[in-house]
Amino acid sequence: MVAMSWQAFFTGKRVTVMGLGLLGRAVGDAEFLALHCAEVTITDLKDKEALATSVARLTRYPNIRFVLGRHELSDFEGRDFILKAAGVPLESPHIAHARQHGIPVEMSTALFAAFAGIPIIGVTGTRGKSTTTHLIHHTLLQAGVRALLGGNVAGVSTLAHLPRAGEYEVAALELDSWQLQGFGERRLSPQLAVFTSFMEDHQNYYPSMERYFADKAHIFAHQNKDEGVLVASPQVIAAIGAYGYARQVPKRVVIAQPTEEVPPTPQLLGAYNRWNAAVAYHALRVWGLSYEDIQHGFASFRGVPGRLSLVREWEGVAFYNDTTATTPQAARAGIQALVERHKRVVAIMGGSDKRISEEEYAALADLIAREEVQVVLLEGSGTPRLARLLEERGAAAEGPYGSMDEAVSRARELARAGDAVVLSPAFASFGLFQNEFDRGEQFEREVRG
Structure with a gap:
């Protein structure tokens, strides 16, 4: 046929x-x-x-x-x-x-994957999918591979690349749970599936974690069992079993861990990025890149804007944009990475509630109190939850403020030489901002202004 x-x-x-x-x-x-x-x-x-x-x-x-x-x-x-x-x-x-x-x-990225006629490296995960996808794409390009970057990339229509798909050897696609719904409609999975992490998120959209995982599972559930490959962290492998998908994985599963084998990524901060680098490394090895090519690509990778990215240093204070830290788990990881590098951290937090469990926000509040992080709050439907937990622990918090310029101005006043100021919301962006990218752009404008 x-x-x-x-x-x-x-x-x-x-x-x-x-x-x-x-x-x-x-x-x-x-x-x-x-x-x-x-x-x-x-x-x-x-x-x-x-x-x-x-x-x-x-x-x-x-x-x-x-x-x-x-x-x-x-x-x-x-x-x-x-x-x-x-x-x-x-x-x-x-x-x-x-x-x-x-x-x-239909959904657009799934249509591209269905008709492009080129191999697909698909990357999903609650956290880490953006950095991992960009790291894979960057390393492929550095190795001379004609690779397309697509999927959940702001401003990029993957579908619009369809007429020129034949110019590429492979497409690296970042796939969130919503885009994977389109893969499910077509009973389609990428030939090489990369699954970075799975944790509580989007409970303002999904009725349960089971339903959330069901969409994520489309990354591997429709692979040819003999030809498909799944690269995943141990935490994801455990989730696959816990949610009843063990029989749907392909025969070849690569469990990625941040061992000494994984080349360093000097520009990426935090222990969680070592996990991202690990899954990217093993995916690239499956693709066929040499250790030397991967090492070269990793060394020159500068990260992704809005993912704990350094915006500027001013009067001895480092300003970081982590606007995509929309969950307490992500905010906790980013703040921990900065605590290890700076004298003190001032974190701009707050936003729209995603109905993530109280336990996760309590763990974030514990870290903030323990490390004496100074918090500047933005208005939002979820902000009172965090404010209450911080108050219960005696942690310092100011606000909430109704605009990014007010929040950044107060954070500047609180920071001293050797400190870090980070936009680490722990919530979604809806309310004060159009989306998380608008939130990050407003932060960067105020910081550079």
Whole structure:
């Protein structure tokens, strides 16, 4: 049987895109669809004003129709497929309506993987997936491999790369749990699956940890058992067994640990990044890179913005952006890494509640109290939880402040030479900010200002 080409799949199709957003990925997806499909309807609960920058890029396409500020059930009928954005609610009545009408529900990165015709290295994990994916991609490039970076990368539409996929030897894709829903729809997994970590997160979206793991498991669950490879940390291997997926792993499983065999990554801070480097190392060895090539790539890797990245040093104070630390576990790891390097840490924290357990926030508050971390709080629905736990432990906390400029200004006043100031929220960004990237960008503007 001859596989369908991507051109045959998209040409002449009528499509509804559910979710446009402001990160740029969906805009690139929509541009691709407008070029290759007959009709494209874009619908989003945000209105035209809120989505102005995204809409402006698409108004030149005559076959795009906008339905903004609402969803209409009629837009989920009579379509060849629905392209669902990440984060659409699990129980969306509009997606359910489409399924009732026999309309396939697709997601953009999974469509790329299905039609690209090149090997895929897919990386997921509650924490570490961004750094690990970028480290793998960087090392491949340094070794002369034509590698594409895609998936959960701000501003990058992986689908838009489909016409040029043949120019690459491999694609390194960062896959969050939402994007993996699309792989599940197609019963598709990357040939080389990398699973960095699994811990409590997104409980404001998922009804249970079991449902969260079910989406994560698509990274390996549909692999060819004889040809697929899973690289994972011991913690993930334990989770696979605990959640009942042991029979779905491929025959070849590589358990990655931060041994002396793993080359150093001088620009990455913290013990948790040694684990990220370990899974990246073993994935690259599976791919076929030599130890020398990996060592060279790791030595020159400078990290990923917003992942405990150094923004600047000013009057002896180091400022770090860790805006993607949206859980107490991630904030704890980043703060611990800085405590080991600096005299004292001033942490800007707080944000929107993700319904993560009290135990995890208690462990974060314990670390803050023990290491005498000075906390500057941002307003948010989750902030009172942390403020209460800090007060119970006698830990120093100020705020909450209603803007990033106020928080950074106070953090500057508290810091002394030899200290570190870090944006380490431990919560989601919704409320004061458009998204976590906007939060990090605002922090960096204030720090550099």
